[in-house]
Amino acid sequence: MTLRKTATPPMGWNSWDSYGTTVTEAEVLANAEFMAEHLLPHGWDTIVVDIDWADPTARSHGYNETAPLIIDGFGRLQPDPARFPSSADGGGFAPLAARLHALGLKLGIHVMRGIPRVAVAADVPIAGTDATASQIADPANVCEWNPHYLGLDHAHPGAQAYYDSCVAQYAEWGVDFLKADDMLWPYQVPEIEAYSRAVQRADRDIALSLSPGRDLSAAHLDHLRAHATMWRVCDDVWDRWDDIEPNFARLARWAPLGGPEGWPDADMLPLGRIGLRAERGEPREGALTLAERRALVTLWVMARSPLMIGGDLPTSAPETIALFTNDEVLEILRDSAGNRELLRERDLVVWTAARGDTRWTAVFNTGDEAREVPFDTRSLGLGPAPARVVDVWSGSDVSVEPVHVQSDAARGVAPGSSVVRLALEPHGCVLLRA
CATH class of the missing domain: 2.60.40.1180 (Golgi alpha-mannosidase II)
Incomplete structure (x- = not known):
């Protein structure tokens, strides 16, 4: 198949701003059902389960240092069945994907570059090869903010085989969108190319989003277009004007470069009921004023950034939901040119x-x-x-x-x-x- 490119910027919902590492299947389905009823007619169609869906000990406000991530016999992550009951008995995300597809929606999941430490500690075999996890791991290239993974040694063919096997499993589950994290800061050329190659080899068209984008330079534009559907141009954006204002300058640089070959991404919309069990803050309807919320959506739309809502949709205020259903505004995102x-x-x-x-x-x-x-x-x-x-x-x-x-x-x-x-x-x- 192919790496899925999109004619217009992707639009959806992501669990991170509301639930951090702890989202449950029931919460994902509640947001999916709300989207199908209220937002799908306006173009919103993707539901993304963010980080640590394989951690049975996940908690609010951070990561567990020695998380016992659930893996299969080949070191591939499996959903925590306590939070995702339909994944029991080897079902993975296939039952959840089927539920979303029946609603007319797409399923996205968060993935990290590298291989879980628990897989390396167990030295599991790599599917389709004679290699084991310890032979393909690179302990010198680890994530600075998430302790659960080691990098991969891409001089070893087993590294590519590992990514191929992971993405093949996601495709078998019916996953439509992958948010691949710790790819851009620092800029991980071998990781990006290997993961993109795995997506292109999978038996399903899958969109690939790369994060985070701190200090991302447009010098990487051709490489990004060749290997991703969308890519972040900033670090995480939260519900503070101080997080939003710097994106005026970033998007002024990046917006003229966006298009069907790939979309510069200004991060999620921290709008609606957020912080329920998230990394930052307590439950709230966002700290931005209504004027700031409207300015945020307007800037993202004028720059044709992908739109991923961060707030819990069923419990968000009606005036916030109204920001996502104005077709005259969304027309700019879908059908404009010369955005600058x-x-x-x-x-x-x-x-x-x-x-x-x-x-x-x-x-x-x-x-x-x-x-x-x-x-x-x-x-x-x-x-x-x-x-x-x-x-x-x-x-x-x-x-x-x-x-x-x-x-x-x-x-x-x-x-x-x-x-x-x-x-x-x-x-x-x-x-x-x-």
């Missing part, structure tokens, strides 16, 4: 995108104070005198005024133009269509 930053001046950032004669412009206020600003419509990429300008989030028309030569010229608005006057909340935005 147009202007950055102190606390004002302007993005633009287009489709045919339609123009979208997002104006962001990254500052801490509200402000009202008149804009020359030409400076926003909307043309000198657009017939109609719409606020995409509300669907209401925005007043377009002819220029007042003396007063507006003093503000830098050129004669012969028209003006829109935008009220911007702190850390807020306005999304326009002309």
Whole structure:
């Protein structure tokens, strides 16, 4: 088969922001059923079980140093049957995948690079080879933040065989999406190539997402496009404006490079009911204001970043869920081009995108104070005198005024133009269509 490329950025839900390492099958299914009923009609179709689904001792707020990960006789991870009862008796994630597929959804799972320490300690055989786990492990290349794995020695053919056997099992289960972690910081060329090769050899089309993206350089663009469906361009994003604001600059660099060959990923949307049993914080409806939540979704959409919701869908507030069901906003994600930053001046950032004669412009206020600003419509990429300008989030028309030569010229608005006057909340935005 092939590494699955997608015509538009993937859209789904991920368990990490809500449940950390501890999500259960029942919780996954509750979110899947909510997605199928409320979000699938708007394009959301992927459910991702994040890290440590094989750890029977998983806990909130971190990792267990010597976790007894459940593996099979070839060192391949198996779901914890206490949390995923349908996986008992060797079922793996196949029963869960079947449930999701019946709902019209895709199943994604988190994987780590390398091989579990418990497999190396037991020195299990590698499927299809004469090698054992201790012979293919590389103790010098370990993850800095997760203690459960050793790296692989890719000079040994058994390393590739191990990844091939793991991904073949995921394909047999019916997995559609793999989030492969500890790949990009530092940039792990042999690991990326070996894992991508395993995905391409599997008997199923599978999308491959690479994480995390701290300090990721576009110098790797060709390699990323060749070996992944999407890749993170930042570290984890949580519900703090200080986490979101740096992505304006990152996405300004990366958005023009995204497309069906591969999607730069600005990380999950930490929106909705998060922190239930997660790495950070206690249960909450996110610390971002509604204006900040809308700005977050707008930036990700204008940059055509993949969208993965982090909040527990059934218990999230209706006003948060409404951010995920505005088809006029999501149309930009699916069907726009030329997405780029147009202007950055102190606390004002302007993005633009287009489709045919339609123009979208997002104006962001990254500052801490509200402000009202008149804009020359030409400076926003909307043309000198657009017939109609719409606020995409509300669907209401925005007043377009002819220029007042003396007063507006003093503000830098050129004669012969028209003006829109935008009220911007702190850390807020306005999304326009002309």
